[in-house]
Structure formats: C-alpha cells, structure tokens
Amino acid sequence: MTELPAEISIPDFLAALPEGAGRLNETMGVELREISAQRVVGTMPVEGNTQPYGMLHGGASVVLAETLGSVGSGLHAYPLGKIALGVDINATHHRPAFPGTVVTGTATAVHLGRTSAVYEVVITDEAGKRVCTSRITCALIDPPA
Structure with missing residues (x-):
C-alpha cells in the first residue's frame, strides 16, 4: 500500500491511487472537493449523466454516492x-x-468502526435542494496479497 499522511490533500490522494483507478469517475465528471474520513464532498455535472427523459440518471447519483462514501471509508x-x-x-x-x-454530494460518516464504515450521502442541486439521499456501508478488509 502507498503511504498516506494523516492529513492528505486531494492531489496527493489521487496520486496515491493505483494506475487506472477512477476511470468511471473521470467518465462521469466526478470531482473531489474535500476529503477526510469524517466528510467527503464532490461534484458531478448532470450533462452526460442523464436518463432517456433528459434528467439526472438515478444510477449516476448512486455512482457519486458510492465514490464519496468509498473515499471516506x-x-x-x-x-x-x-x-x-x-x-x-x-x-x-x-x-x-x-x-x-x-450536483454536489456530501458524505458524512455515521459509523467508523474496525470492520465497517457507514456514510450518509446527501446530493443537492445548485439551489441547495435535495436531489438524492443515499447510505453506503463498506467492509474494512485486509488488502489482497
């Protein structure tokens, strides 16, 4: 595993990821704005992430939520x-x-344990209106050999 400092900047965090990591996030335009174990904030354009009726695809919201919760975890x-x-x-x-x-997603830690981490993710539009509420649970496991 790459050594991470206790406090990490977004560029340092991204540089520590394995080669090719985050391709889906790049495709969808997800950008991290703030990262810590307690809170992760990111944005994503609606353009290019729509369903057939021209609105934000629900799966795109889930991708944003999964990204933010996984980064915090x-x-x-x-x-x-x-x-x-x-x-x-x-x-x-x-x-x-x-x-x-x-849209802006804010993942807030609900539980940070030894074997799991849980985040509530609130996604809002530019007017601050709630578009989606998500909850993600991550298992904390030993890295593969």
Whole structure:
C-alpha cells in the first residue's frame, strides 16, 4: 500500500491511487472537493449523466454516492492497515436535476468502526435542494496479497 499522511490533500490522494483507478469517475465528471474520513464532498455535472427523459440518471447519483462514501471509508481504513470494499448502498431520489447544472454530494460518516464504515450521502442541486439521499456501508478488509 502507498503511504498516506494523516492529513492528505486531494492531489496527493489521487496520486496515491493505483494506475487506472477512477476511470468511471473521470467518465462521469466526478470531482473531489474535500476529503477526510469524517466528510467527503464532490461534484458531478448532470450533462452526460442523464436518463432517456433528459434528467439526472438515478444510477449516476448512486455512482457519486458510492465514490464519496468509498473515499471516506478508504481514508478511515488506511491507518488500520485495511482497505474499504462497498457491500451495501441504497438511494432515495427526491427530485430531478437537469443538464446545465452540477450536483454536489456530501458524505458524512455515521459509523467508523474496525470492520465497517457507514456514510450518509446527501446530493443537492445548485439551489441547495435535495436531489438524492443515499447510505453506503463498506467492509474494512485486509488488502489482497
């Protein structure tokens, strides 16, 4: 595993990832804005991430939520000598978001344990209205040999 400092900047975090990591996030335009084990914030454009009716695809919201919760879980897992692996995610979609806007997801730690981490992820539109609420649980496991 790559050595991570206790406090890490976003560029340093991204540089520590394995080669080719995060391709889905790049494709969808996910950008990390703030990262810590307690809270992770990221944005994603609606443009290019829509369903057939032109609104934000619910699966795109889940990708954003999974990304943010997994990053936080990974940061929590690292000092324990573990890696984070998503095992459960759910999402409730509250309102549509349309192309031309950017949604913001904020993952807040609910539980940071020795074997699991749980985050609530709230995704809002540019007006601050809630678009989606998600919860992700990650198992903290030994890294593969």
